[in-house]
Amino acid sequence: MSINFKHIEDKLKTEAKKLLEQGKVSIVLAYGKGYDDHHPMPYVARNAADVGNIVFNEFCTANLARYLVRYPRGTKIAIAVKAADSRAVIQLIQEDKIKRENLVVLGIPVSGMKNSKTGEIIDSKTTCGLYNPVLYDILLGKEVHGKSVISPYDVLAEYEKMDKDARWDFWKKELDKCIRCYACRKACPMCYCDPCFIDQNKPKWGEKSPESHGNLMYHLTRFHHLAGRCIDCGECSRACPVNIPLYLFHKKVAKECEEMFGQVAGMKIEDKPTLVNFRVEDSDKILE
Amino acid sequence: MEFEPKILGIACNWCTYTGADLAGTTRLSYPQNLRVVRVMCSSRINPSFIFRAFQLGADGVLVGGCHPGDCHYNTGNLYARRRLAVTKKILEFAGIEPERFRVEWISASEGNKFAEVVREFTEQVRNLGPQTKFKIEREPMPEKI
Numbered sequence A: 001m002s003i004n005f006k007h008i009e010d011k012l013k014t015e016a017k018k019l020l021e022q023g024k025v026s027i028v029l030a031y032g033k034g035y036d037d038h039h040p041m042p043y044v045a046r047n048a049a050d051v052g053n054i055v056f057n058e059f060c061t062a063n064l065a066r067y068l069v070r071y072p073r074g075t076k077i078a079i080a081v082k083a084a085d086s087r088a089v090i091q092l093i094q095e096d097k098i099k100r101e102n103l104v105v106l107g108i109p110v111s112g113m114k115n116s117k118t119g120e121i122i123d124s125k126t127t128c129g130l131y132n133p134v135l136y137d138i139l140l141g142k143e144v145h146g147k148s149v150i151s152p153y154d155v156l157a158e159y160e161k162m163d164k165d166a167r168w169d170f171w172k173k174e175l176d177k178c179i180r181c182y183a184c185r186k187a188c189p190m191c192y193c194d195p196c197f198i199d200q201n202k203p204k205w206g207e208k209s210p211e212s213h214g215n216l217m218y219h220l221t222r223f224h225h226l227a228g229r230c231i232d233c234g235e236c237s238r239a240c241p242v243n244i245p246l247y248l249f250h251k252k253v254a255k256e257c258e259e260m261f262g263q264v265a266g267m268k269i270e271d272k273p274t275l276v277n278f279r280v281e282d283s284d285k286i287l288e
Numbered sequence B: 001m002e003f004e005p006k007i008l009g010i011a012c013n014w015c016t017y018t019g020a021d022l023a024g025t026t027r028l029s030y031p032q033n034l035r036v037v038r039v040m041c042s043s044r045i046n047p048s049f050i051f052r053a054f055q056l057g058a059d060g061v062l063v064g065g066c067h068p069g070d071c072h073y074n075t076g077n078l079y080a081r082r083r084l085a086v087t088k089k090i091l092e093f094a095g096i097e098p099e100r101f102r103v104e105w106i107s108a109s110e111g112n113k114f115a116e117v118v119r120e121f122t123e124q125v126r127n128l129g130p131q132t133k134f135k136i137e138r139e140p141m142p143e144k145i
């Protein structure tokens, strides 16, 4: 199945223009030109004249839900979302960071997005692998049918059967590469804490310079803070300049949460985030 | 010299800590490897405490709380149960032995159980040997000049 990106771009422009002209929203979050076609950037259209700058192509991978929390509460926003991004929107609504009534969600059903760094097609190996937005007001284009290549958790099998020492060596090698640029947390729609725990001085949770122990503390705690909230968009791993496969750990935590608590992040607005919820019937077995 | 594990105990004020007290007043003996920190509720425990304890040299971490349903604040330990279950999975996937981390529900009247759990857990950690993966190796203190 081939996706007509030009067609989606045109529709996006038309809808954005309409919404801005009618005054239904004050900003539209979409993609704009970067320094070349392979590097489009998030773009904020504030009036009908800006709309011409909107682009959409297969490299528009950024998760725009990241920017929703930057605007004052009550701002009317229209946002262009792909499948995983719409789950981020749902998760943010669950966490009461934004209100559904202030949003116009422009859903983009799409497959075959490409990583601008490697040119590879992005599939369920590094993301949730969904094609169609879970939540939208206006759908730009037709729903994409066809199954994801593999289940989003299949990629974990190889690491799960590793011996624990080998897994430790793997993660140590990977996390030691981290230069603590914090691009992962900047790209993540769910990392909105200010200040982030790692930036606190009292208590000081871990070393702030890039060295093994500080890196381990930062990443393990970040994985924990995203438990039951990560919607598997894979942005963190794509943003990482040293290519640490952060998505593996996030997927693993998401899988465990799904098995233990029977809930997937960002699928239903009515859900409560897993870790701020409980059931009396939760079994003690989960602690074994 | 035989390896003596260092174990951090984090106990909730209302049940486990009182249970530990009871074990003391009834003169039950249990290994001295456990250093207990008191918190007001098991849901007070930030998972980073556990990662940090391992980094600062703990060989094992034991968390104690009230039995589910008995929490002094009604639901604290029900949140803690979910949270700490995730902590355990994270430790496991990072490659550290999950047996080094344990959560037990011990009520104020279970002095016996407290002593028993500490005894058992200390043996378990002793068998695993020193925890070196997370531990921050410090430079030895310089000799006095």
Ligand code: SF4
Pocket (backbone or CB within 6 Å): A184, A187, A188, A189, A190, A191, A226, A229, A230, A231, A232, A233, A234, A235, A236, A237, A247, A250
């Ligand atoms: S942790 Fe990574 S994959 Fe998960 S929501 Fe954040 S950016 Fe997306």
Ligand code: SF4
Pocket (backbone or CB within 6 Å): A177, A178, A179, A180, A181, A182, A183, A184, A185, A236, A239, A240, A241, A242, A243, A244
């Ligand atoms: S983006 Fe990569 S290098 Fe930067 S802080 Fe995150 S993991 Fe480390």
